[in-house]
Amino acid sequence: MNHVILATTSTELTAKVDAATGGRFVAMPAMPSAAGQVLALAGGVPEVVVLDSRPAAEPMLQLTADLTGLFPGIGVVLVSDQPAELGLAAMRAGVRDILDPSAAVDDVRTVLQRAAQLTRPQTPPPGIPLPEDLGASGRIISVVSPKGGVGKTTVATNLAVGLARAVPHSTVLVDLDLQFGDVASALNLDPEYSLADAVHNPARRDTMVLKTFLTLHETGLYVLCAPESPAAADGIGGDDVGRLLQSLATQFRYVVVDTAPGLNEHTLAALDQTTDPVLLTSMDVPGVRGLRKELDTLTDLGMFAEGRFILLNFEDARSGLSIADVEATIGRDVDMTLPRCPVVPASVNQGVPLMQLGGKDPMTRQLGRLVDRFADVPLLAAKPGRRRGRHRGVRVGAR
Missing domain, CATH: 3.40.50.300 (P-loop containing nucleotide triphosphate hydrolases)
Incomplete structure (x- = not known):
């Protein structure tokens, strides 16, 4: 994993992602409200985007839908302590996996690796930046x-x-x-x-x-x-x-x-x-x-x-x-x-x-x-x- 974006206000979660990725991640300075903010920080299409939904789930689900609408293969991981309540809505939005905030570092690493393994970014609409080494459809x-x-x-x-x-x-x-x-x-x-x-x-x-x-x-x-x-x-x-x-x-x-x-x-x-x-x-x-x-x-x-x-x-x-x-x-x-x-x-x-x-x-x-x-x-x-x-x-x- 070398292209992970993390959006959270939790220092504990940030520390876990840091340990799970060996420091190979980018933390957003503030919770994003639009897909363009994520892409701008990443400088293209990230492999995995980790969104902490605990402050407010609905905006993060909408952001996920926007990201997966542009790039259907992107790996979005939603952090939530209410997975049962968000399950269907998360699936429809395109969430790849739901991560329990209390998960151990090894479990965080497994979730991120699984999301990265399945990532297949797609060609975006004109004007959206992306790296040259895009993946393909399945x-x-x-x-x-x-x-x-x-x-x-x-x-x-x-x-x-x-x-x-x-x-x-x-x-x-x-x-x-x-x-x-x-x-x-x-x-x-x-x-x-x-x-x-x-x-x-x-x-x-x-x-x-x-x-x-x-x-x-x-x-x-x-x-x-x-x-x-x-x-x-x-x-x-x-x-x-x-x-x-x-x-x-x-x-x-x-x-x-x-x-x-x-x-x-x-x-x-x-x-x-x-x-x-x-x-x-x-x-x-x-x-x-x-x-x-x-x-x-x-x-x-x-x-x-x-x-x-x-x-x-x-x-x-x-x-x-x-x-x-x-x-x-x-x-x-x-x-x-x-x-x-x-x-x-x-x-x-x-x-x-x-x-x-x-x-x-x-x-x-x-x-x-x-x-x-x-x-x-x-x-x-x-x-x-x-x-x-x-x-x-x-x-x-x-x-």
Whole structure:
């Protein structure tokens, strides 16, 4: 941490932040009333802004909303001895974390490090100063398969849980199988809101409101589940999906998308925003042939000429196919395989992902390697895979 701004009148809190940062912070001479005061003192966009709300909470919440409105990825930490009362309002304002003023120095350090780790400043309106080394929007990782029954939801949920545990509060999982998605079941969740609510309410225009429609899993993963009724998908278009993923990517380091089988309108809209496609199939002839068709279709659309990640599930030496057979059929190498493993059905039936259980079986180890693969990739390394000719009505029906 090297760019922390502290706004407080408390000498005790100042001393704790001083100890937690090793003196690498700037204290405001007076409590600020406008975002411009914070930016002027920082000389640009700070990584973390610590606002003491104990004198008056409402002005600090408004200041937070102003800062996050200009820079959606900035890390604002609110100091409060009434976290329960301020929780929802703080979330809507864009507060990254609430710090108890009685917290020990080690706890203060942890909160500040977590806020700094998740900071992604955005380009501001003209006239606002900012440093040259700005961050980027989060990665959008879409798990795609040509057919159902290949373990797509299992892979997506475990990948998302693994990323959420590797970087706390960093990851949101979107269930884009709008008619028959079962992410909620896979995570044993009973969500109050669904994706249909998120795209048909003020959340579509306000990222702070959007966060209130997410369901928090016990691992720290945020989830946007599919609607309960398949009919609700009829009112959700590809443009809705694109806007939703763009908004989530300004708020989260990782956006993991579990798509429907095939390449329908919603999946193609997601792929338009995707930085990291995970193309999944099972180790059987129908699945492998389907993957070959999917790869050919993406090539025709001019999408992801580079960066396609091929994941082969249910690897089994007794299947009658070898990895060499699969690679010969699809015309490229397989990047990773997942073994057929008896622990998977129990995990799915219990609604507890393997990455949450943390076992030492072969499947959990491979899923851990998959998580490491994406957790270690720099944010600036990939760009979304826009369709060639997408504005001319290119469409591919689901299989």
